[in-house]
């Protein structure tokens with residue numbers, strides 16, 4: 001039987017929820033607990049990946065290379081992974097991460113832009129590291145398009161490609177179909193990274209499992225961007241009940257979530273109104289603020305603007321569209337005939 005591989009991203013996706021303020025000691029405690037509980041891969045990086053610490057994405061409390069080294073120093077079995085978004089992270093950061101002991105590089109692009117990742121996969125393989133592709137905002141394209149993009153990453157040297165539900169907008173049938181399409185199109189492994197905006201992070205992870213996924217992600221307490229990720233301790237408990245525990249210590253993960261992560265988390269990620277709106281509309285969380293401003297200007301509920309942006313499949317970088325969409329909606333509402341009484 002093949003072994004499902006779990007990557008814990010508390011120390012990377014969780015960095016968004018921590019506003020990138022993880023300290024050395026926090027990283028040591030979390031990494032050590034995950035390692036002892038049998039988690040095989042631990043991702044440690046700024047939330048936006050290597051080189052993410054900046055005015056635009058938020059400065060880190062402690063440089064990520066130092067945090068990587070701390071995690072490496074306390075792990076006896078786990079491999080350390082780092083995320084890299086081409087354009088944010090460069091060759092320089094990638095090499096520096098490898099020097100600090102990173103063994104897995106996860107290269108993330110928007111799900112239609114795999115072609116920008118060729119050089120980064122090349123360098124990762126040159127350095128003798130494992131290379132994983134991350135197709136972000138994967139709800140925005142159908143399975144066959146994602147399969148094409150994943151094939152590109154495979155041709156660049158990826159050892160695995162992930163379907164990444166960045167907005168937590170997928171339903172279980174969508175998660176299933178996307179993982180299945182990649183399984184059929186690739187000879188390498190396939191992964192799934194869930195977000196909980198629609199309360200479906202665990203359900204979608206199980207759908208991915210049903211479709212034959214090889215690698216999945218979790219984070220303790222679900223600590224991650226927006227509504228957070230699939231909680232590692234919940235994944236462990238569910239897999240164990242299914243008779244498919246790949247060697248995770250369920251009680252140790254529950255304890256790590258309860259006694260190490262909960263006390264330092266600034267809030268518990270959950271599908272609150274904003275996070276749910278992002279999942280429901282299927283848009284970037286960065287659109288939220290712009291939609292609020294446009295809503296005030298045109299007296300519209302920002303949620304209706306976000307839903308329309310989702311319908312039009314707006315992508316990052318198209319923030320200037322938000323005002324146009326709001327104006328259109330405002331005009332349309334004025335065109336509506338006033339009901340006669």
Ligand SMILES: C[C@H](O)CC(=O)C(=O)O
Pocket residue numbers: 013047048049085108136137164165166167193195225
């Ligand atoms: C940069 C993002 O946080 C990567 C990720 O985890 C996602 O898209 O989801």
Ligand SMILES: [Mn+2]
Pocket residue numbers: 013166193195224225
């Ligand atoms: Mn994520």
